[in-house]
Amino acid sequence: MNAGIDNVKIFAIGKSQYNSSNTNWTNGNSIPVLVDPLPYNSWSSWGAGQRDLFFLNANGDYHTDFNITSWNYNQIYNTIMDLLPEDTLLGDTNGDGILNVLDVVILVNNVLSNSDYDANSDMNGDGIVNVLDIVLLIGIILS
Amino acid sequence: MYKNYILISLLSVSFVLGQYNYNLENINSTSDTYGTNLSPESYTGQVTLHYFGHQN
Numbered sequence: 001m002n003a004g005i006d007n008v009k010i011f012a013i014g015k016s017q018y019n020s021s022n023t024n025w026t027n028g029n030s031i032p033v034l035v036d037p038l039p040y041n042s043w044s045s046w047g048a049g050q051r052d053l054f055f056l057n058a059n060g061d062y063h064t065d066f067n068i069t070s071w072n073y074n075q076i077y078n079t080i081m082d083l084l085p086e087d088t089l090l091g092d093t094n095g096d097g098i099l100n101v102l103d104v105v106i107l108v109n110n111v112l113s114n115s116d117y118d119a120n121s122d123m124n125g126d127g128i129v130n131v132l133d134i135v136l137l138i139g140i141i142l143s
Numbered sequence: 144m145y146k147n148y149i150l151i152s153l154l155s156v157s158f159v160l161g162q163y164n165y166n167l168e169n170i171n172s173t174s175d176t177y178g179t180n181l182s183p184e185s186y187t188g189q190v191t192l193h194y195f196g197h198q199n
Contacts, residue, residue: 010192011181013167021198026171032181033174034167042165048195054163056191060183062163068194083190 008080013048015040057083073127077119091137093121099141107134 014022016037025033036042046054053076054065063083068076091099093106107121111130121129123136166182183191 008190008192009186010194011183012194012196013165014195014197018197019170022170024198025196026173029171030174031171032169032176033171034165034181035170036165036167042167043195045162045165046193046195050196052195054193054195056163056183056193058188058190060163060187060191080190080192 007084013042015043055079055083074125090120091123091140093118099137101141104134104137104141107137 010031012025012031012033014025014033014035016035019035022033022035025031042048046052048054048065049067051067051069052065053068055063057063064079066075089097089099091103091107093103093110096102107129109115110118110121111134115129117127118129121133121137123133123140126132164183166180168180169176169178171177183193
């Protein structure tokens with residue numbers, strides 16, 4: 001998941017019983033992969049089941065959790081956005097807090113280079129970043 | 144009776160405070176915190192996501 005969100009930390013928590021398979025997670029990524037040893041107290045205390053995803057807010061307080069066996073990107077993205085400060089600006093591709101031509105340039109470059117999906121660039125929220133988003137961003141800037 | 148009430152209250156608070164926490168080793172050698180123990184408390188100020196899973 002590459003939504004251009006910098007201030008969210010993701011952890012994977014496995015079980016020691018399956019240590020030999022944890023490398024499937026580590027291959028090609030740098031997120032922390034943590035191992036819960038027997039008797040899996042962390043899994044128990046969180047009430048976690050297979051493929052459960054928990055969200056804690058910036059204070060470390062529980063926000064919500066749900067199972068992601070049926071992958072729902074929008075549910076995950078929207079939950080994260082609910083937790084982030086309101087000053088996260090849709091279309092602000094360079095993260096400077098302002099919508100201007102610099103963001104358009106980055107967005108155009110991302111579209112032309114088929115970059116990984118960036119939810120912050122998905123102006124119409126259709127799950128695709130393309131010329132429609134460029135048009136929307138330009139319209140917002142000009143208005 | 145009063146002591147029991149306090150004991151129950153303290154146990155409840157302890158349970159709530161400790162429920163969404165852990166202190167586990169990072170085994171991902173490509174992570175910058177490889178080999179260290181991590182906990183959500185270390186990332187106060189950031190939204191954190193915690194995915195629980197394993198090979199079936």
